[in-house]
Amino acid sequence: MKKGIIILGSSNSYGSTQKIASLVSQKTGFPIIDLKTKHIGEFDYTFKNRGDDFLPLLKQIVENYQIIVFATPVYWYSMSGIMKTFFDRISDCLMTEKETGRKLRGMEMAVISCGCDAKLKDGFYMPFQETAHYLGMTYKADMYCVEKNGSPTINETELNNFLTAVKNE
Numbered sequence: 001m002k003k004g005i006i007i008l009g010s011s012n013s014y015g016s017t018q019k020i021a022s023l024v025s026q027k028t029g030f031p032i033i034d035l036k037t038k039h040i041g042e043f044d045y046t047f048k049n050r051g052d053d054f055l056p057l058l059k060q061i062v063e064n065y066q067i068i069v070f071a072t073p074v075y076w077y078s079m080s081g082i083m084k085t086f087f088d089r090i091s092d093c094l095m096t097e098k099e100t101g102r103k104l105r106g107m108e109m110a111v112i113s114c115g116c117d118a119k120l121k122d123g124f125y126m127p128f129q130e131t132a133h134y135l136g137m138t139y140k141a142d143m144y145c146v147e148k149n150g151s152p153t154i155n156e157t158e159l160n161n162f163l164t165a166v167k168n169e
């Protein structure tokens with residue numbers, strides 16, 4: 001089985017997205033990194049945040065894992081702000097930290113999302129898919145869970161399909 005990591009980007013470390021991430025972690029053995037526990041500043045053209053937690057985290061990811069599973073709630077039809085900041089900071093790797101950025105090439109990406117609408121709006125996954133494409137990563141799978149009464153509803157078939165896609169070589 002391949003080695004993967006789950007990047008949790010929710011404003012609630014114990015919310016619905018965390019619950020799904022935790023289930024996927026149990027079923028895959030992939031550890032979870034909660035972005036809320038990290039100090040990752042916004043992208044800055046003068047790289048004023050270069051000494052924060054972003055680069056050590058990305059280095060840890062590219063040196064140890066084959067697939068990154070991003071887990072985000074839907075906030076205003078998009079990924080969460082905390083997740084978007086992480087994506088913006090990948091720009092550091094295209095400018096000053098190129099060696100680390102290049103190691104994303106050949107890696108894989110998958111996405112878990114959670115929202116209260118019955119259906120995810122078209123285009124939600126586009127930034128993930130296009131980022132994967134731009135970075136030379138393979139976009140493997142995604143899964144959307146609807147939150148009801150404060151908990152995510154998990155469709156077993158969708159979960160199993162997702163797990164198969166992220167685990168298999």
Ligand SMILES: Cc1cc2nc3c(=O)[nH]c(=O)nc-3n(C[C@H](O)[C@H](O)[C@H](O)COP(=O)(O)O)c2cc1C
Pocket residue numbers: 010011012014015016017018072073074075076077078114115116117118147
């Ligand atoms: C700021 C904010 C914006 C939201 N926007 C949406 C939305 O556009 N579409 C949707 O389906 N749910 C939306 N929701 C509901 C959340 O996606 C839903 O409650 C989700 O399960 C929260 O996950 P969390 O517990 O990890 O934060 C929003 C919630 C918040 C707090």
